[in-house]
Amino acid sequence: MLAMDYRGPKRVRVTQKPMPEIKHPQDAIVRVTRSCICGSDLHLYNGNVPDTRVGSTFGHEFIGVIEEIGSEVTKVKVGDQVLVPFNVACGQCVFCKQGLFGNCHESNPEATAVGGIFGYSHTAGGYDGGQAEYVRVPYANVGPTVIPAGMDPDDAVLLTDVVPTGYQAAEMGGIQPGDTVVVFGAGPVGIMAAKCSWLFGAGRVIVIDQVDYRLEFVRNYAQCEAYNFAEMDDPVLFIKKTTDWLGADVVIDAVGAEAAGNAMQTITGRKLLLQAGSATAVHWAINSVKKGGTVSIVGVYGPTDNLIPIGNALNKGLTIRGNQASVKRLLPRLIEHVQNGTLNPKAMITHRVPLEEIADAYRMFSAKLDNCIKTVLIPSSARM
Ligand SMILES: NC(=O)c1ccc[n+]([C@@H]2O[C@H](COP(=O)([O-])OP(=O)(O)OC[C@H]3O[C@@H](n4cnc5c(N)ncnc54)[C@H](O)[C@@H]3O)[C@@H](O)[C@H]2O)c1
Numbered sequence: 422m423l424a425m426d427y428r429g430p431k432r433v434r435v436t437q438k439p440m441p442e443i444k445h446p447q448d449a450i451v452r453v454t455r456s457c458i459c460g461s462d463l464h465l466y467n468g469n470v471p472d473t474r475v476g477s478t479f480g481h482e483f484i485g486v487i488e489e490i491g492s493e494v495t496k497v498k499v500g501d502q503v504l505v506p507f508n509v510a511c512g513q514c515v516f517c518k519q520g521l522f523g524n525c526h527e528s529n530p531e532a533t534a535v536g537g538i539f540g541y542s543h544t545a546g547g548y549d550g551g552q553a554e555y556v557r558v559p560y561a562n563v564g565p566t567v568i569p570a571g572m573d574p575d576d577a578v579l580l581t582d583v584v585p586t587g588y589q590a591a592e593m594g595g596i597q598p599g600d601t602v603v604v605f606g607a608g609p610v611g612i613m614a615a616k617c618s619w620l621f622g623a624g625r626v627i628v629i630d631q632v633d634y635r636l637e638f639v640r641n642y643a644q645c646e647a648y649n650f651a652e653m654d655d656p657v658l659f660i661k662k663t664t665d666w667l668g669a670d671v672v673i674d675a676v677g678a679e680a681a682g683n684a685m686q687t688i689t690g691r692k693l694l695l696q697a698g699s700a701t702a703v704h705w706a707i708n709s710v711k712k713g714g715t716v717s718i719v720g721v722y723g724p725t726d727n728l729i730p731i732g733n734a735l736n737k738g739l740t741i742r743g744n745q746a747s748v749k750r751l752l753p754r755l756i757e758h759v760q761n762g763t764l765n766p767k768a769m770i771t772h773r774v775p776l777e778e779i780a781d782a783y784r785m786f787s788a789k790l791d792n793c794i795k796t797v798l799i800p801s802s803a804r805m
Pocket residue numbers: 459460461462463464582583586605606607608609610611629630631632635650675676677678679680681682701702718719720721722744745746
């Protein structure tokens with residue numbers, strides 16, 4: 422089968438790989454009909470995630486058709502069209518039972534923090550991902566969810582990560598009616614976080630990025646304010662000024678380890694890898710939220726340390742929350758939001774690229790060329 426093949430930082434291609442096989446009675450094999458490239462893939466692509474092995478296949482956002490099932494799979498059957506949450510989760514452990522499907526204790530037993538994630542290095546369990554024609558899906562009674570009749574596949578594929586992650590970013594912010602919410606990052610996750618902030622009762626939503634076409638997009642899509650930090654002396658001062666010098670009630674970091682905007686953070690976090698990515702956005706979040714406010718972090722950082730102003734967090738009395746999204750927990754309500762038109766995820770898809778052209782797709786998404794917001798990869802078998 423054709424599958425994405427990681428050859429080293431900034432080098433990806435498509436090669437022929439062996440077909441995945443059922444290895445456990447609860448496995449399923451899914452024939453992929455769509456997969457996406459995510460901002461999280463850029464951390465892998467840039468070589469910033471520990472133990473990203475040459476030869477691995479990325480891709481944690483995918484939908485497809487069940488081709489084969491193991492003898493203990495009862496919740497899906499061959500031929501079902503399914504969307505597959507990006508978390509690999511057992512459904513049985515103490516964390517899964519609390520709805521913490523991103524923190525499964527079984528799917529990534531070598532780690533103490535993150536659970537298994539499809540196509541996300543051996544740090545996240547070493548599972549092959551869905552930027553391929555076929556993928557093995559473990560715990561198939563837990564994750565794969567039948568796509569409701571009539572749902573557009575482009576909406577379905579965004580329910581595997583972007584929609585739940587943006588929603589959970591807003592949820593973890595504990596937004597109260599009338600709150601001012603600042604979102605750092607106008608990528609797909611930040612755009613969705615801004616949109617979902619209104620669902621929790623926000624009174625004002627402000628998005629900060631430095632890419633003008635994304636700011637323009639989010640302004641229209643999420644009906645919010647959007648500003649370019651490259652045109653500001655200091656984004657923290659800007660936010661203080663526009664909130665009567667109090668700061669925002671809730672600040673969401675939807676940027677993560679590739680953050681720009683601070684030379685020292687960029688050099689130590691992205692070039693020298695002395696910390697787990699550049700912590701510029703967390704820095705700005707802690708300093709621009711009001712005393713007693715909440716910082717919600719969905720931007721991804723690695724398992725090692727980061728330089729963040731913890732003294733300010735303490736002295737301001739902040740609540741800091743973060744996690745990988747718990748996709749399965751959120752799916753029922755988010756499917757409803759998509760079906761009744763409250764959320765329209767597919768409007769974020771700007772590019773549809775054949776799987777074979779994956780190298781160009783990564784380059785374009787990474788460099789933010791051609792007004793790219795979200796790229797969907799389509800294998801040839803799904804194009805016929
Ligand atoms: N927690 C989760 O479950 C989860 C799931 C999906 C993605 N993520 C993470 O969310 C983050 C965003 O994902 P995405 O797909 O939207 O990525 P993306 O790369 O498309 O978007 C990131 C945006 O941040 C902007 N940016 C860079 N530095 C900034 C700064 N200092 N302040 C404000 N904006 C800045 C970039 O210009 C870009 O538009 C990534 O770190 C990704 O790994 C987390």
